[in-house]
Amino acid sequence: MKTTSVHPPQTAIKAGLFNCHGCSLLVRRPSNAFTGSVRCPRCNTRLHIRKPNSIKRTWALVIAAMIFYLPANLLPVTITTYMGSTQSDTIMSGVIYFMQTGSLGVGLIIFVASIVVPISKLIILCGLLLSVQKGTSWRPKDRTVLYRMTELVGRWSMLDVFVVTVLVALVRMGYMTTIEAGPGAMYFGVVVVITMFAAMTFDPRLIWDAMEKNDESTTC
Amino acid sequence: MANETTLNETTLMACHGCDLLHRVPALPEKSRARCSRCGAVLVAHRPNSIDRSLAFSIAGIILLFLANLYPFLSLESQGVVLNTTLITGVIMLVKQSMMGLAALVLLTGILVPFVLLCALVYVLLSLKRGYHLPARRRMFRLALILRPWSMTEVFLLGILVSVVKLAKMATIIPGTALFSFLALVCALAAVNVSLDPGLVWKKMDQ
Numbered sequence: 001m002k003t004t005s006v007h008p009p010q011t012a013i014k015a016g017l018f019n020c021h022g023c024s025l026l027v028r029r030p031s032n033a034f035t036g037s038v039r040c041p042r043c044n045t046r047l048h049i050r051k052p053n054s055i056k057r058t059w060a061l062v063i064a065a066m067i068f069y070l071p072a073n074l075l076p077v078t079i080t081t082y083m084g085s086t087q088s089d090t091i092m093s094g095v096i097y098f099m100q101t102g103s104l105g106v107g108l109i110i111f112v113a114s115i116v117v118p119i120s121k122l123i124i125l126c127g128l129l130l131s132v133q134k135g136t137s138w139r140p141k142d143r144t145v146l147y148r149m150t151e152l153v154g155r156w157s158m159l160d161v162f163v164v165t166v167l168v169a170l171v172r173m174g175y176m177t178t179i180e181a182g183p184g185a186m187y188f189g190v191v192v193v194i195t196m197f198a199a200m201t202f203d204p205r206l207i208w209d210a211m212e213k214n215d216e217s218t219t220c
Numbered sequence: 221m222a223n224e225t226t227l228n229e230t231t232l233m234a235c236h237g238c239d240l241l242h243r244v245p246a247l248p249e250k251s252r253a254r255c256s257r258c259g260a261v262l263v264a265h266r267p268n269s270i271d272r273s274l275a276f277s278i279a280g281i282i283l284l285f286l287a288n289l290y291p292f293l294s295l296e297s298q299g300v301v302l303n304t305t306l307i308t309g310v311i312m313l314v315k316q317s318m319m320g321l322a323a324l325v326l327l328t329g330i331l332v333p334f335v336l337l338c339a340l341v342y343v344l345l346s347l348k349r350g351y352h353l354p355a356r357r358r359m360f361r362l363a364l365i366l367r368p369w370s371m372t373e374v375f376l377l378g379i380l381v382s383v384v385k386l387a388k389m390a391t392i393i394p395g396t397a398l399f400s401f402l403a404l405v406c407a408l409a410a411v412n413v414s415l416d417p418g419l420v421w422k423k424m425d426q
Contacts, residue, residue: 005256006241012234015241019234022361023421026232042421043361098385106384109377144237144258158328158371162378163385165325168316169309170295170386172302177389181318189324196368208238208258 011212013205018047051203055129061198062125068191069118076182077164083176090184091115091160113159114188121150121157121195125202135210143207151199157192161185233262263418270423272414274344280337280407283400288330292397293383297390306330306397328371333408336370339363340411347423356424364417373405 012019018027018038022045027038029049038047051057076088089097091114098107124146131143164185171179230245237260244253244262252264266272291303306329313322339359346353379401383392 006232006243009257010241011239012241013239017234017241019236019239021236022364024233024236024418025421026234042425043357045361101388103384106381110381140238141258144260148237148260155368155371156374156377158374159378159381161321161324162329162371162375163381165309165313165321165329166293166379166382167385168312169304170293170302170382170392171389172308172312180316181313181321186318186321189321193324200368204237204258205239208240 011208013049013209018049020045020047021051050205050209051201054201054203054206055132057201058125058129058198061194061201062122062129065118065191065194065198066122068187068194069122072184072187072191073115075184075187077160077184077188078167079180079182080171081178081180088182091188094160110160110163113156117153117157118191118195121154121199124150125195125198128202128207132206132210135213137211140207140211144204147199147202147204147207154192154196154199157195158189161189161192235260235262264416266414266416266419269414269416269419270344270347273340273411273416274348276407276410276414277337277340277344280333280404280411281341283404283407284330284334284337286400287397287404290396290400292379292395292401294393294395295386295390296393301393303395306401325375328369329375332366333370333372333404336363336366337408337411339366340415343420343424347420360417360420360424367412370408372401372408376401376405 012026016029018029018040020027020040020043022040023043025040025042027040027047030036030038039045040047073091076090077094078089080087080089091110095107095111095115098104098110128143128147131138164181167179168181171177230243233242233244234240235242235255235258237255238258240255240257242253242255242262247253247263247265249267250265253262254260255262288306291305293304295302295304307326310322310326310330313319313325340363342353343356343360343363345351346356379398386392
């Protein structure tokens with residue numbers, strides 16, 4: 001069901017209202033110039049008109065994730081010891097192993113979860129940040145949908161961390177083969193957590209704020 | 221049933237995606253209200269929201285216990301059977317001094333879902349029974365914050381991928397806990413589908 005917006009269309013920021021991030025309660029702002037901190041009377045979440053320092057924080061987290069993404073892919077995620085000889089596997093070599101041994105589907109799942117998802121998530125967040133900083137009014141609805149997708153899909157990148165954990169648990173001491181977790185797995189976990197925080201700190205309302213500024217400049 | 225309807229009167233809401241204000245009328249059964257500008261869901265009507273999410277949360281806690289008590293996979297190789305429980309992987313990671321990784325898996329796979337479900341049962345049971353338990357709002361806020369960090373469904377996919385990887389090396393016997401874990405993933409998904417945060421906040425206001 002499509003709802004109708006208020007007439008004339010107005011945003012919460014212009015109506016002088018906080019939209020509580022925790023419980024969606026609308027709270028009247030003391031005054032437009034008010035800069036102190038207010039808490040939601042219902043759920044006690046700190047209220048903000050927009051997520052504080054959203055662009056700076058998201059950039060910092062995106063860059064941090066990019067840096068950690070390198071060791072996550074270059075260092076081994078698993079170290080397999082079989083009768084004295086050791087074999088180190090990175091994420092990509094694991095994917096290739098699956099593809100070569102006939103488990104094409106499983107290889108594809110890991111490839112999407114550990115390579116396609118994090119990289120596209122970082123690219124999309126960079127694009128959104130740049131578009132907000134430039135203040136473009138290009139397809140705001142599509143950009144909002146893109147943001148929602150990055151927010152939803154990020155968790156699936158944890159797949160490889162769980163695979164390593166289960167492999168380590170199943171193939172352990174007492175056999176000829178043991179599998180140990182490599183440092184790459186740790187870096188990979190860090191990347192997933194950081195990108196999840198990056199998606200959370202980005203404020204999609206900034207996409208629409210730029211639109212309204214443009215509207216004003218054309219009508220005035 | 222009358223007091224179970226999501227919104228009895230028109231409510232003013234702002235979209236979290238684009239900040240536009242909307243007047244949202246009482247929603248008919250199984251419908252959802254979308255933002256007229258960016259298409260984000262503002263509210264969705266969840267039939268029997270409190271009863272259903274409470275039931276699924278309680279089921280989830282029981283299943284989580286079962287999933288942790290019994291072995292989830294057993295590996296048979298050269299006549300030796302080795303049982304593995306959910307926590308084994310975490311213990312092995314600690315032994316290999318991968319503390320951070322162990323903590324991450326313990327949190328997202330076991331602890332966060334557990335705390336999330338307990339917080340929901342606490343809040344929903346108090347609403348259902350009309351108890352005025354302390355710190356209900358804080359508990360519910362905690363549950364909402366924890367929601368994205370509960371990753372049991374990703375864990376389950378990870379288990380399946382590992383099974384495919386090891387199937388050629390050894391015989392893998394699925395255990396009770398694997399099925400409990402599968403049911404837990406379904407229960408958590410059902411909680412997500414049936415929970416209506418807006419309704420819970422409203423009821424706590426009364």
